[in-house]
Amino acid sequence: MSIIDVTNLTKYYGKSRGIVDVSFQVEEGEIFGFIGPNGAGKSTTIRLLLSLIHPTSGSARVFDLDVVTQGPEIRRNIGYLPSEVYYYEGMKVIDLLRYSASFFPGDFTKRMHELSEIMELELNRRISDLSYGNKKKVGIVQGLLHSPRLLFLDEPTAGLDPLMQRKFFNLIREENARGVTVFFSSHILGEVQRLCTRVGIIREGRMAEISDIRSLQQNNYKKVRVMAEGLDADLFQIPGVTNIQVEDGSLNFFFKGDINLVLQKIGGMRVEDVTIEEPTLEEIFMHYYE
Amino acid sequence: MNTNIFRHELRSRFKSVMVWSLAVLLLVVLFFGFFQGFADEADLMNQMLEKFPREMRAAFGLDNLDLASVLGFYGFIFIFVQLCLAIQAGNYGFGLVSIEESELTADFLLTKPVSRTAVMTSKLVAAVTGLILTNLVLWVGSFLAITGFRGEREYELKTLILILVSGFLFQMFFLGVGLLISLLVKRVRSVTPYGLGLGFGMYVLSAFSGMFSDVKLEILTPFKHFDPGYIIQNNAFDAPLVMLSVGVAIISIALSYWLYNRRDVPAVS
Numbered sequence: 199m200s201i202i203d204v205t206n207l208t209k210y211y212g213k214s215r216g217i218v219d220v221s222f223q224v225e226e227g228e229i230f231g232f233i234g235p236n237g238a239g240k241s242t243t244i245r246l247l248l249s250l251i252h253p254t255s256g257s258a259r260v261f262d263l264d265v266v267t268q269g270p271e272i273r274r275n276i277g278y279l280p281s282e283v284y285y286y287e288g289m290k291v292i293d294l295l296r297y298s299a300s301f302f303p304g305d306f307t308k309r310m311h312e313l314s315e316i317m318e319l320e321l322n323r324r325i326s327d328l329s330y331g332n333k334k335k336v337g338i339v340q341g342l343l344h345s346p347r348l349l350f351l352d353e354p355t356a357g358l359d360p361l362m363q364r365k366f367f368n369l370i371r372e373e374n375a376r377g378v379t380v381f382f383s384s385h386i387l388g389e390v391q392r393l394c395t396r397v398g399i400i401r402e403g404r405m406a407e408i409s410d411i412r413s414l415q416q417n418n419y420k421k422v423r424v425m426a427e428g429l430d431a432d433l434f435q436i437p438g439v440t441n442i443q444v445e446d447g448s449l450n451f452f453f454k455g456d457i458n459l460v461l462q463k464i465g466g467m468r469v470e471d472v473t474i475e476e477p478t479l480e481e482i483f484m485h486y487y488e
Numbered sequence: 489m490n491t492n493i494f495r496h497e498l499r500s501r502f503k504s505v506m507v508w509s510l511a512v513l514l515l516v517v518l519f520f521g522f523f524q525g526f527a528d529e530a531d532l533m534n535q536m537l538e539k540f541p542r543e544m545r546a547a548f549g550l551d552n553l554d555l556a557s558v559l560g561f562y563g564f565i566f567i568f569v570q571l572c573l574a575i576q577a578g579n580y581g582f583g584l585v586s587i588e589e590s591e592l593t594a595d596f597l598l599t600k601p602v603s604r605t606a607v608m609t610s611k612l613v614a615a616v617t618g619l620i621l622t623n624l625v626l627w628v629g630s631f632l633a634i635t636g637f638r639g640e641r642e643y644e645l646k647t648l649i650l651i652l653v654s655g656f657l658f659q660m661f662f663l664g665v666g667l668l669i670s671l672l673v674k675r676v677r678s679v680t681p682y683g684l685g686l687g688f689g690m691y692v693l694s695a696f697s698g699m700f701s702d703v704k705l706e707i708l709t710p711f712k713h714f715d716p717g718y719i720i721q722n723n724a725f726d727a728p729l730v731m732l733s734v735g736v737a738i739i740s741i742a743l744s745y746w747l748y749n750r751r752d753v754p755a756v757s
Contacts, residue, residue, distance in 0.1 A: 211752070241755055242755075245753070248599050249598075250595065250753040251753060252750065252752060269603070270601045272601075276599065282592070284591065284592035284593055284596070285593060286500070287591070297492065298600070300492040301490075301492060301600040302601070340596075
């Protein structure tokens with residue numbers, strides 16, 4: 199049984215597209231990265247899984263429960279950190295956290311203090327007095343407080359300074375080590391690369407690719423850079439080469455296939471320098487968007 | 489019904505309930521304090537009023553109220569009390585669930601393990617509790633004011649109780665209709681204009697309906713359904729119209745539940 203099982207999920211807001219025909223699974227215990235630029239449908243997908251909005255067609259199950267009809271049961275085991283955090287302005291942080299915890303069975307006072315200490319969150323301040331980054335911390339503590347089995351993180355790092363980001367990532371890794379499944383949505387690829395085991399790439403409302411983060415980097419593409427005099431882009435017009443770019447004396451391209459083909463080409467030339475490396479996720483990502 | 493939400497709602501509404509309760513209390517007590525003076529000069533008063541056109545008197549609900557009697561005078565005040573009650577209940581209705589969306593806290597609340605039905609029920613019960621508190625203050629204030637200022641004049645207790653009961657039913661109409669409208673529009677940015685609009689709008693309709701008595705505007709507005717003048721004259725509710733009001737309130741709330749369960753909560757950005 200997958201923790202999240204999405205089948206042909208489609209959402210239109212009136213006539214404008216949310217997501218179209220999205221299908222994927224997330225297995226228990228993994229950190230699933232969900233990447234795409236703004237407006238691609240990341241938040242729409244998460245909001246559908248949280249039953250904040252209703253699908254136009256298709257279905258989604260979380261913990262093998264239907265999101266449309268069994269939302270409250272699903273949400274017993276979910277923690278959610280929205281991309282924009284807003285809370286009741288008049289409340290104190292501690293009252294908000296208590297209010298949040300009161301929806302779940304158990305006593306979370308100890309955990310509340312632990313998490314707040316890690317995130318350096320002052321509990322006695324008013325929500326309205328908090329900076330954006332501090333509100334984000336409230337969101338993090340609030341989302342983790344009740345020890346959920348599944349975490350939805352929607353662009354979680356915006357507004358956190360690098361130090362806090364690191365602490366936050368450590369927290370997520372600890373949770374994950376305890377068996378918590380994480381659904382991590384982001385448009386910053388570096389952080390997805392650091393944290394996730396598998397990624398889904400969404401563009402213009404459709405799933406472009408779902409793959410293991412390693413195979414995405416290793417097996418698929420190589421980034422090749424050749425420096426030589428009198429370079430001609432046409433020389434490398436062989437199957438498997440994409441994204442050829444010439445810039446001051448160097449030739450850059452992506453290659454997918456038998457690397458020997460490229461080596462043979464290069465072997466026949468007098469080059470100044472050659473690098474063949476794994477592309478960053480960023481570059482793979484750009485590739486999907488062309 | 490979720491007691492956490494109920495308590496949270498009650499706490500966040502407390503100040504508003506106090507302010508509205510104080511407003512109706514002052515309105516009744518201060519206004520009724522003038523009763524003796526009015527009653528003693530009743531003839532003069534009635535002469536003066538007769539100089540106004542009938543339509544004008546009707547617009548203020550004075551055509552079927554005798555300001556020289558305890559309940560006649562109280563009924564005249566009660567029209568303004570009704571206006572307050574309408575705006576209060578309208579505000580609560582419009583804001584009931586829309587406030588979570590306009591203050592962007594809907595994501596927080598609705599990702600908790602509670603059904604939308606439970607959210608709405610808890611909020612409704614809290615709002616109605618607030619309205620009941622205001623009504624209690626109104627009851628106490630009215631009894632005190634009448635006992636304190638009525639002098640030697642007698643009045644029918646049953647009729648007074650009928651008027652006071654009408655206040656609560658009257659509020660249910662505005663609560664229900666406000667809630668329904670808030671779920672029919674895409675986004676309620678600010679509650680007050682809607683609440684004032686609904687309250688005053690219905691009041692003006694009622695005033696017009698008084699001016700052109702042949703026009704059946706009275707069907708639309710609860711100010712007519714619960715006309716204190718009618719209650720005093722007949723010592724009873726205008727049953728069909730009261731049923732209409734109550735019916736509209738019940739249907740509005742039922743529809744609101746249905747709409748809220750199907751609602752797409754708008755994203756923040």
